[in-house]
Amino acid sequence: MKKDTPIDSNVVKRILDEMPFDDIGDASIREIVRLAGMIEEETGEKYIRMEMGVPGIDVREIALEAEIKAFKAGYASKYAPIIGIAPLKKEISRFVKLFLDIDIDPEYCFTSVGSAQGSIALFMVANRTYTNRRGVLFIDPGFPVQKLQIKVLGYEYDTFDVFNYRGKKLKAKLEEFIVEKKISSILYSNPNNPAWISFTEEELQIVGELATKHNLVIIEDLAYFGMDFRKDYSEPGKPPFQPTVAKYTDNWTMLISSSKAFSYAGQRVGMLIVSEKLYKSKFPDLKRFFSTEQFGHSLIYNALYTLSAGVSHTPQYGLTALLKAVNDGDYNYRDDVKIYGERAKVMKKMFLKYGFKFVYDNDLGEPIADGFYFTFSYPGMTGSELLENLIYHGISAIALQTTGSERHEGLRACVSQVGKELFPLLEERLKKFHENFG
Numbered sequence: 001m002k003k004d005t006p007i008d009s010n011v012v013k014r015i016l017d018e019m020p021f022d023d024i025g026d027a028s029i030r031e032i033v034r035l036a037g038m039i040e041e042e043t044g045e046k047y048i049r050m051e052m053g054v055p056g057i058d059v060r061e062i063a064l065e066a067e068i069k070a071f072k073a074g075y076a077s078k079y080a081p082i083i084g085i086a087p088l089k090k091e092i093s094r095f096v097k098l099f100l101d102i103d104i105d106p107e108y109c110f111t112s113v114g115s116a117q118g119s120i121a122l123f124m125v126a127n128r129t130y131t132n133r134r135g136v137l138f139i140d141p142g143f144p145v146q147k148l149q150i151k152v153l154g155y156e157y158d159t160f161d162v163f164n165y166r167g168k169k170l171k172a173k174l175e176e177f178i179v180e181k182k183i184s185s186i187l188y189s190n191p192n193n194p195a196w197i198s199f200t201e202e203e204l205q206i207v208g209e210l211a212t213k214h215n216l217v218i219i220e221d222l223a224y225f226g227m228d229f230r231k232d233y234s235e236p237g238k239p240p241f242q243p244t245v246a247k248y249t250d251n252w253t254m255l256i257s258s259s260k261a262f263s264y265a266g267q268r269v270g271m272l273i274v275s276e277k278l279y280k281s282k283f284p285d286l287k288r289f290f291s292t293e294q295f296g297h298s299l300i301y302n303a304l305y306t307l308s309a310g311v312s313h314t315p316q317y318g319l320t321a322l323l324k325a326v327n328d329g330d331y332n333y334r335d336d337v338k339i340y341g342e343r344a345k346v347m348k349k350m351f352l353k354y355g356f357k358f359v360y361d362n363d364l365g366e367p368i369a370d371g372f373y374f375t376f377s378y379p380g381m382t383g384s385e386l387l388e389n390l391i392y393h394g395i396s397a398i399a400l401q402t403t404g405s406e407r408h409e410g411l412r413a414c415v416s417q418v419g420k421e422l423f424p425l426l427e428e429r430l431k432k433f434h435e436n437f438g
């Protein structure tokens with residue numbers, strides 16, 4: 001780059017050339033983490049890191065204490081039960097009732113090594129329910145790792161960008177895929193990573209009713225539970241409740257991550273919940289891969305078992321303590337995480353000031369909520385060009401093309417690592433970018 005840039009352009013160019021990808025727009029989150037890390041190390045300049053959704057908040061003491069107690073009690077030498085420890089199952093069941101208003105017996109509440117493991121286990125079973133069906137349909141844009149999981153498993157998937165198919169339009173689009181492509185499951189995240197749109201009750205009803213009609217498994221990924229800050233879903237047992245497809249079909253599974261809402265990413269413990277009816281459903285074609293034709297048994301005793309044979313005891317006890325406090329109304333998780341929305345508000349203003357535009361800019365006509373992610377572009381640049389140019393300006397992000405988005409001009413920004421002490425540096429760099437390209 002010939003322009004005057006905040007980061008030494010010779011170093012950036014050399015390191016970019018050494019990277020294994022041909023197009024920076026195809027780089028994964030972890031590849032961008034490495035790229036920015038290498039440039040930081042060589043130049044001594046810190047990046048504004050917006051590529052990875054690392055929680056920027058300390059975990060609550062109550063969880064740490066519970067983990068330490070469990071560790072000292074000698075659990076390290078014992079295998080954890082594959083179905084999850086009983087107190088955690090109980091608190092997950094309470095959580096689902098109190099915050100989603102869905103009744104589910106603790107028997108159908110499980111734990112996985114992060115939601116990431118929950119999704120791969122579900123793919124292994126939900127994609128094999130029928131010999132003549134292809135696999136999962138991603139309502140995109142979405143979390144790139146889930147597509148990587150599908151690829152690693154050797155499956156096929158289908159995808160469409162939901163932005164132009166919101167509201168009633170969703171039904172025809174979904175049905176077209178379900179029938180033509182022979183879909184066996186549907187996955188979406190709500191709120192959506194990266195677009196930060198949230199499905200309405202009407203849309204969830206459409207998804208649920210189609211799931212029942214076509215006997216599909218819904219994988220509802222609630223990685224950002226309660227983090228649509230336009231509403232307050234955090235009062236136990238009181239409406240409004242986090243919207244869920246479980247109101248509209250029995251064919252549901254849910255992934256509730258502890259990583260973001262409870263800042264518990266490092267301990268790799270997530271919640272995996274399966275409706276009782278689906279758990280007990282029988283699909284004879286599952287026998288090709290599993291010891292049984294029952295959905296739930298295949299999921300827990302075959303798929304999850306082969307992946308890690310359970311989750312370590314101590315994080316399960318830590319999460320149990322957190323959930324109990326949340327369920328009892330002693331800890332309001334939203335109070336801790338709403339800072340992400342406040343940060344997004346300031347950062348989005350700054351991006352607009354320096355000539356950037358938002359890509360997913362409305363949620364059914366309403367402004368997109370301020371939350372963990374936002375998406376942006378710069379006039380006249382593709383996403384790859386924008387990302388490369390931002391790297392020279394000390395700002396890292398990921399391209400939307402890796403998320404199943406059709407908006408290849410855009411990037412995803414995550415606000416979690418950009419504390420307010422970094423706002424002046426961010427502003428300085430965005431300003432310089434705009435001077436160089438505006």
Ligand SMILES: Cc1ncc(COP(=O)(O)O)c(C=O)c1O
Binds near residue numbers: 189223259270
């Ligand atoms: C949409 C979505 N699903 C799942 C996950 C995985 O979460 P976990 O840390 O619980 O594995 C993430 C993490 O960023 C995510 O954004």
